[in-house]
Amino acid sequence: MDRRSFIKLTAITGTSATLASCGNPENALIRFVPDDEIVPGIAVWKPSVCPLCSAGCGLTVRVMDADAEVVRNGQAGVVRIAAAKKLEGGPLHPISQGGLCARGQAAIQVTYHPDRITQPLKRSGTRGDGQYEAITWDAAIAELLSRLDALAAAGNQKALAFATRAGSSHRHALVDQFLARFGAPGPVSFELFGDQVLRRANALSFGREQLPTFDLPNARMAISFGADFLGTWNSPVAQAAGYGQMRKGRPGIRGAFVQVEARMSQTGANADEWVPATPGTEGVLALGLAHAILAANLRPAAAAGRAGTQIDGWAAGLADYAPAAVEKVTGVAASRIERIARDLAERSPAVAMVGGAPLAHTNGLFTALAVNALNALLGSVEQPGGLFFTPRITLADGAAAPAAPSIEQLASGILGGSNAVQVLLVDGSNPVFTTPTAWKVSEALAKIPFIASFGSFLDETSGMADLILPDHSFLESWIEAVPESGSIAAVASVAPPVMRPLHQTRAMPDVLLDVSRRLATPVALPWETFDQMVGATFMKLAPAAAGGDAWGDAQAQGAWSGALPAGLASPPSVTEETPQPVPEPRFDGDAAQYPFHFLPYPSSAFLDGSLAHLPWLQEMPDPITSAMWSSWVEINNTTAERLGIAQGDIIEITSTQGTLRAPAYVSPGLAPDIVAMPVGQGHRMFTRYATGRGQNPVSLIAPLTEASTGAVAWAATRVKIARVGGPDGSLIMFAGGDREHPYEDLGRG
Amino acid sequence: MPHRWGMAADLDRCNGCGACVVACAAENNISTVGAEQAALGRAKHWIRVERYWEGEFPDVRLKFRPVMCQQCDNAPCEPVCPTYASHHTDDGLNAQVYNRCIGTRYCANACPYNVRFFDFFNPSWEKPLQLQLNPDVSLREVGVMEKCTFCVQRIKAVTVQVAAEDRELKDGEITPACVQSCAAKALVFGDLNDPESEVSRLSHSPRGSKLLEDLGTLPKVTYLPRDTEA
Amino acid sequence: MSTSSPALPASEQVRSDLLRPLLQTSWKFYVLVAFLGAIVVAALAAWVTQMTLGFGISGIRWPVYWGFYVTNFVFWIGISHAGTLISAILRLVNAGWRRPVTRCAEVITAFALIIGAMFPLIHLGRPWLAFWLFPYPSERMIWPNFRSPLVWDFFAINTYLTGSLLFLFLPMLPDFAIVRDRATGMRRRIYGVLALGWRGTPTQWHRLETAMQIMAVAIIPVAVSVHTIVSFDFSMAPVPMWQTTIFGPYFVAGAIFSGIAGLIIAMAILRRVLHLERYLHPVHFQNLGKLMLVMALLWGYFVFNERLVTYYGNGASEMQVFWRTQRLTFAPLYWTMVVCNFVLPLVIMGISRFRTITGCVIASIGVVIGMWLERFLIIVPSLGHKYLPYSFGTYSPQPVEIVITVGTFAAMTLLYVLFAKFVPIISIWELTAVQHPSPALIPPATAEHPLGETHA
């Protein structure tokens, strides 16, 4: 801002503050009083928690003074605020250990995003066109109350649905408690790249329905089946820290690393040995390795314990999985299988990981159980250098809400008339963007009479809302997470607000508590405010030092970690279910007509697309392709040559579900019969940075699901491709050459 | 003895995640240029994670290498600069004085590593994104060359503090933003004049090598390759 | 080199022929000036737009940070070698046929240098701070960096420009005096001032000759050094195929080469437009054509040498650039350059039958194009392929650069047209010197004053 407008705005501020103070003194004045703890030009560091994925990394935030243009009570002014300036990994946080991923670095742009919703909005146009008018918080909350009261009055509380993203936190617990006590089904959470299958498998194999934590610093060998554990999967920051230690943290010991996947991911690029197996056969390969270990008498079958019993033929030494047979199925040479198996057994402790595409087939559970059994056979469960389960903290007493239908069931219920949802609340979830077209989620939402969103941005789902009650950003409110994995000891992250709210937003948990109190028939929740709820948990935790205060320490450090007091630990999940997992994957689309496996994958920058609105991430070169601001389709170079496709050519991909066009990235890093495409772009509506940019590959995904969990089998679609034109400039790459050795790419022009 | 700042990048730890790239942008007020300008080759990444393919499917490998200004002791970008905007400091940094730069872009041609980035337009931040700007780092204007400074503002902050407290600098006390964010601890920063520092140890490691060493630029960034024990 | 003078018209005829353009103006002159002026104004507007909107409207990008502007810079500085150098050499070797040619050539030098020297400003990110390149005592005691070749450029170009202007101006004094003596009113006063009181006394002739002698000797090393220093802009940076010791002579040879071509084209146009057939004879073109043939061979030798050594040395990054130009992206431009700079002049100038005025002009146009391409091909492929393949890049010019480039050709023509309008483009006194009215006034040619011979 230039001086002139500064002076003008300051004048306006002063005058309006004085005038406004006649009517509503506290409100008007307090907002304009500068933060007193901030000394101009001096940075203070405050803890916070990264909200961008479920890893729950701890942050430390540099806060300094800044002049912000704000609107308060309808008046514009400039105030000196304490503003967050930079996010770094919390140095004392057990998960981030001082590090942070690229997305976490960019999280600050959520708060300062130019397209953030700054006040409550009411729909003024037709649904989905993004036309809204500003309303007051009083009006917004009254509107929501009237809808909920109407449901309660009609005794139709079940017609309330709540869509959230998966995760574990007090916020989730609060929503669950609210729904339970209101009488509605539990929250519908959908995550395209969710880990439902692995959780189920872990419950079956190890009695723990959660994601594992890997003790990489102590491992001497790691094998990962498709898990992009250094990029986008599970707890990437903690895993990257562990990986660094595994490679170079111990004098004289360098942990070996093998990656099994058909398209080289950022993680796979780091492997000593990269093993492209036929998609959907990763479980067979795991059992092939187990067979080889058993056959060579390197481990007894019984060592696998319960995890082994989940696999047909385990006790008998997996007769069906001899390397030669496995080679036929997986395409991995028998000798290679035997060598890797021997390595795994000899380089103890060794650990196996599985995640991502291998579990996104119709046989995902089989694959997960197979890798679990291999892990158990290697003796790596709950052993140094192996895998652990972070002890879980019970977050709230009180019965949970009855299980909600999946988003697919919800949509088909609504469209089929069997589920008359009247009110849908949306928090942090964008199912319209991330669900297969065939599920018709968008059509179903259109039938719901009233949708309210707590979102900070208009996206495909919140753009269908009738009412928007914008949340604070994570830096402006209490933020917490109770990570499911990433630390061997129990951990809970929490931090008070780092800065004052920039806009007229309200913290969603506090709005929910407020609403629960003000309903015609109030819902009795035991907390006045959200921080009270969070504090209640922390006060039960053991302080680090005798006489300490766990709640106070946690706020100062951004996390609590330690041994859980009895009673607070969630019990292991016991499941008697013995599924009959099918080893053979099914694919959508006839192989003759659709010759390619289609592999969508979470983009390094945007995950499932929820971060496509952050300009730093749009301009960050992709680790593999160096693409920025783009969508692209990866295709093997020999295949491309055969089809006459060159870098940047536009190709059309068609599945049984639809068709899209995107530029080709020609690469040696994936199998010749695969085309891969990052998810994240192709937003119809998602701020100025993401709207209308690129293509959304989810639109091609067939509605196949993993047989026993119902999770979407997003890697089970077949497609055909055709070149439809030359480069149109839509593939924007940072890198020039691909090959380090200058002559190699000369032949390629 | 004056300090001599250096860095080491352990490519066995670096996994190509790109956190350093965004961290550098956040710390150093590097503006995004937008899709259209990025397509024209105007994106500014003071640090980039280079990746190179080797071999053909299925025996294919990909290698990552974070590349920032190598703070050459014999920096080709320095003698060519007509205004001393690119010059050497006492503690061995290749300083870039934005105020003094008139935008000949000669330094960037002379830099063999292509780590210098030009401001083709006045950098802008769509409000209120400007609130994220780091007041410790000056903004650049159109026509100016910018590049990695080894986060000189962070070096200064700590050395001034250390001087005020009248004590010795502790190894690892200074962390440039990229070093700080790197979860894998692939990047190590410190004083090469302190023989005990981690960065000295790594720089003298037999595994270590310099990028384009044969050009005689005497870089102060040491790369430790992948696939090597110890 | 031939010293035989072609037959020239009588001195009164010379005067009226050569002063005609100054005294008569046809409407075509105004149309031409307006046309060229419009292009120059468009180029200036483009530059202002670039300064206002940002350098980004050009095609420059990471990592090709120099493009059309620096190409034009080197090209025009090269063209500037047409005049002063050639005429100095011809003066020194006393080539009699040079007399109608020298001024045409020297004017090219002056204007090409002025235009060339604009480019370091045009290509600056912040041209409003260009004065920081000048050595002036600032109160902060910050001097320019004398190690930077760009600062050497500043000195070299300024020296050459000053020298060339003097070299052009000195022999114009007698002609200004002639115009002064024939003109009336305002014009008389102006030319009177320009003539610096020239009366044609023996002392004045003597001093003029001495001055010209000194200038001719001094300007040659300056001219050679200018393009050597321009070549240092490249060869001082560790860029593949830039760092080569051959660049100094290679650039100087190229400069003289393109300079001769420029001169031939200018002479042919003047001859046609100003009806100077009686003064600019085929022999002038033939002689310059022979000189161009020599330069083409020299140029070919340098290029062959540069390429062979690179190929033999087989350095990884050099070979990248080598192949880009030899048979990849830039090959079409490269081979066009070879044809224009080598094949064409060799064939046309080498075969005496083709060495006509038309032949010379065709070959010269080729050489001008070829030499512009040569500079482009030195700059862009190398910058686009420097060492680390991840940072390879490319460049394509944008409208602003094209308009400015075209504008410089228009500016050159415009300046030339205006000059020819106000100053006799062929040195009258040198032509008429043979028929000097008072031979007694001419000092005899001595060892100290060999120039005396020319108007004896």
Ligand SMILES: Nc1nc2c(c(=O)[nH]1)N[C@H]1C(S)=C(S)[C@@H](COP(=O)(O)OP(=O)(O)OC[C@H]3O[C@@H](n4cnc5c(=O)[nH]c(N)nc54)[C@H](O)[C@@H]3O)O[C@H]1N2
């Ligand atoms: N109202 C008001 N007035 C003030 C003050 C105040 O607080 N309020 N502060 C006062 C104080 S403390 C000061 S120091 C002065 C500062 O006043 P000035 O000395 O005018 O300071 P700057 O605005 O920094 O201007 C310096 C100029 O130098 C240019 N420059 C940079 N490098 C070079 C170089 O190598 N050579 C040349 N020739 N120029 C260069 C910059 O582009 C800039 O245009 O202002 C004083 N005036």
Ligand SMILES: Nc1nc2c(c(=O)[nH]1)N[C@H]1C(S)=C(S)[C@@H](COP(=O)(O)OP(=O)(O)OC[C@H]3O[C@@H](n4cnc5c(=O)[nH]c(N)nc54)[C@H](O)[C@@H]3O)O[C@H]1N2
């Ligand atoms: N971004 C930016 N930074 C700059 C500069 C710039 O141009 N731009 N210029 C640089 C230069 S040249 C200078 S000199 C410095 C100036 O930097 P500072 O010295 O920080 O200058 P001011 O902000 O003008 O004044 C400092 C404080 O002194 C208070 N003050 C005024 N009178 C008195 C008094 O009588 N007693 C006491 N105790 N306090 C008083 C003022 O209210 C103010 O809070 O800034 C430097 N920093």
Ligand code: SF4
């Ligand atoms: S992994 Fe990255 S995005 Fe996820 S919480 Fe940690 S820093 Fe945030």
Ligand code: SF4
């Ligand atoms: S943050 Fe570290 S691991 Fe990630 S790319 Fe940068 S240097 Fe490599």
Ligand code: SF4
């Ligand atoms: S890396 Fe480039 S910019 Fe940095 S000091 Fe060396 S030559 Fe200069």
Ligand code: SF4
């Ligand atoms: S661009 Fe700036 S820093 Fe680089 S040489 Fe030119 S003036 Fe110096």
Ligand code: SF4
């Ligand atoms: S040292 Fe600082 S400026 Fe340099 S790359 Fe790292 S973060 Fe960027």
